[in-house]
Amino acid sequence: MTLDIYHIIRRPIVTEKSTKLEEGLNQVVFEVDGRANKNQIKQAVEQIFKVKVEGVNTMRMRGKPVRRGLQFSRRANWKKAVVTLKQGERIEFYEGA
DSSP states (O other): OOOOHHHHEEEEOOSHHHHHHHHHHOEEEEEEOTTOOHHHHHHHHHHHHOOOEEEEEEEEEOOOEEEETTEEEEOOOEEEEEEEEOTTOOOOSOSOO
16 A cells, blocks of 8 residues: 555644644644554655654544434544654644734
8 A cells, every 4th residue: 555645644633632732742633544554654744844753643533423404424534643743843834823
């Protein structure tokens, strides 16, 4: 399985919890392709953002049930990666804000 590095990382997850992880533990949270493994995620983050990665933790997030009128369905399942950066490394998502 060969995935392009730009398809592995889908988007950053910017929430209160992820912001606290970034400030306190130097960790960044991403939504990633469900087929990607930890080594591929590490290589993708290092090449795209030009930083050194110390470790990667992954988890599968279950889709939440949703209701639209009388119809019940479910959001899609997705994979989340918590990437720990080495000391002194940073990724700025909102540099000019």
